[in-house]
Amino acid sequence: MGHVRLPRLFAYPQGRSEMDEIGQYLARMRATTPLVQNITNYVAMNVMANVLLACGASPAMVHAREETAEFTGFTQALTINIGTLSASWVESMLLSASVAATKGTPWVLDPVAAGATTFRRATAARLVALQPTVVRGNASEILALAGEAGRGKGVDSADGVEAAEDAARRLAALTGGVVAVTGPVDYVTDRRRGWRIANGDAMMPRVTALGCSLTGVVGAFIAGQPAAEATVAALAFFGLAGEIAASTATGPGSFQVAFLDALWQLTPETLTARARVTPA
């Protein structure tokens, strides 16, 4: 894996783990305002940038073949999302992923609808071969990446998270990185270890591109932080903001507004107190 592992910032008393102080990952991310380059789909660009700004990161949407590699050379993290693919973008994705690998910049792959078409399966396979620091997808997508026939055809998952846990571990073994399967209860593994994250709300899949935006948030969290733990923290943070938003929303419109406000307002202390993370 390419990312830089930070020295541990604190020691854990017996019976406690890093995940007991999960708010720390949010605090450190905000303290560094990481510049996160996102090669993402047209549907997600605006909301993903707004989500990253609301979290406290600095997003940049750069994808042109003419400049993407140069830009990746000075970003703190990179995310690649295959939502609205085209041939020229695939070239940019491969260029930037290679730069990230060479420079040790952490990067996240979001294999949107990876199993839906031949073009997607081929592109996703080429990107997986470049060993993403984190792969973040729904169950159908992770199953497709691991070579199994899931049931998803569109962008929504037709498979449960638990059905994809084995596939996630095998995929993590293949990339040497972290794999996150998101759904009603998320699952994160680095092959050796595993976590389940129960934060979230049923309204979240009713707003488009929130999953894509979460990929950006994972990118922001893993910039300069241990990838597995930071990914777990990003998922708990994102899901908790969803819970807070749902407590006032009356539909997907007001939910989206309240969600951005919640990302902005959420403190590390609240995250530590309300994260629902268990070892798996």
Next chain:
Amino acid sequence: MGHVRLPRLFAYPQGRSEMDEIGQYLARMRATTPLVQNITNYVAMNVMANVLLACGASPAMVHAREETAEFTGFTQALTINIGTLSASWVESMLLSASVAATKGTPWVLDPVAAGATTFRRATAARLVALQPTVVRGNASEILALAGEAGRGKGVDSADGVEAAEDAARRLAALTGGVVAVTGPVDYVTDRRRGWRIANGDAMMPRVTALGCSLTGVVGAFIAGQPAAEATVAALAFFGLAGEIAASTATGPGSFQVAFLDALWQLTPETLTARARVTPA
């Protein structure tokens, strides 16, 4: 026309018509969660996906030449919008429309600013020749498609709906499908029959891409339902959500939020009760 006609689900007592039970089209659409592929413009992609999710459909924005035909092969409906054209996208549009025609998948054409430039006029004509199940445009656009010189130059209509009714009937005769002219009072025709739909609010044209989003909603409604009646129902549903949103909004920002919530909350019963549809 390519779409599959469902058997009638109920019989009408004398003096009543399908449009008296208009909420049924919403209920059946939600019951099937149709996968709707949208080849649409960059401005509309996000809001169109959110509108479709709020309605209860499953949107997918897929447009790459490398995969669009394969994807259209398993969608329940297709919509094509020429808002932000480019040469490679035109190719994708023609490929997917051909697949839809071959497979009997219903599809909707949204001829944005069809009369504005030579490139648009030519592209729109090629798509019309592929006999869309429904054409949904404003008056200036429908006049342009029917070969008449309207006054619209940008994306906003400069002509009244009534001025385009003859053109709509001629266009419907040409495509063998349905034509919907939207404006303060919408007009729908399948050449033989006609309806006027009076639902809507003056704030709707002040939010970008709501017309484009309506095209997506028409796509969702005509998946597996009779095209003319389902189009009328989609227009009444969309307009009624606008009326509900306008009752609390204080500008186009709060309107857009309330509109998504209203699409989400609106029940078939309320649609039946408040739809303002008359034969024309």
Next chain:
Amino acid sequence: MGHVRLPRLFAYPQGRSEMDEIGQYLARMRATTPLVQNITNYVAMNVMANVLLACGASPAMVHAREETAEFTGFTQALTINIGTLSASWVESMLLSASVAATKGTPWVLDPVAAGATTFRRATAARLVALQPTVVRGNASEILALAGEAGRGKGVDSADGVEAAEDAARRLAALTGGVVAVTGPVDYVTDRRRGWRIANGDAMMPRVTALGCSLTGVVGAFIAGQPAAEATVAALAFFGLAGEIAASTATGPGSFQVAFLDALWQLTPETLTARARVTPA
């Protein structure tokens, strides 16, 4: 400069200036509903169109090589934003800027992240050579355009507005037009004269593409109005809407909603009363 100077609509009593009646520029813009063509980035397209609609202008997002020049032939203003560049778009930008120059249509250049990559520096230089009526950027971008090494790498400015005032005047001398440096306090110059505009709120950079959207608003204001004064008015108007939005917002989500509502509701009288413009 290409734009048409309107005859002055009113005379100023001694000791007063055009800027004392700054609401007039808003009133005249709304009275003409200018058609503004925007070649802008994917992140900004939707919010920029919504901002222009909320202001009272008529936005059109047209950028295809096949039609952009023809379309520019009948627009009232053009804006060009290099946020998400690609080779084919650069061609469209140069084509449309040339048409605007030839026809005397005012146009605005938004040099997003101009200093970040070689591709951006080269593209920005070619556009500057076509003498934009207005250049609108943050301090890092204006420094980069003027050939100075700023500190900005991503899309956010790393330099203060005051540090870019000299560069702005030199750039204005080069283009023969107006240069606006935006930040906590904006600076506008046409080389001879200068203004500072203190309206705005710290939440504005936390919503993506508001700077890009401001470029569109400048385009709408300079359509048929004197460029320097109309630019100052656009900046004060935009900043004041931000102040109004901030008075009720609880985060970047609710801010964006309230901001669109404020643009819609703001009257010329309120703008005149609350604009904070001083000569510089």
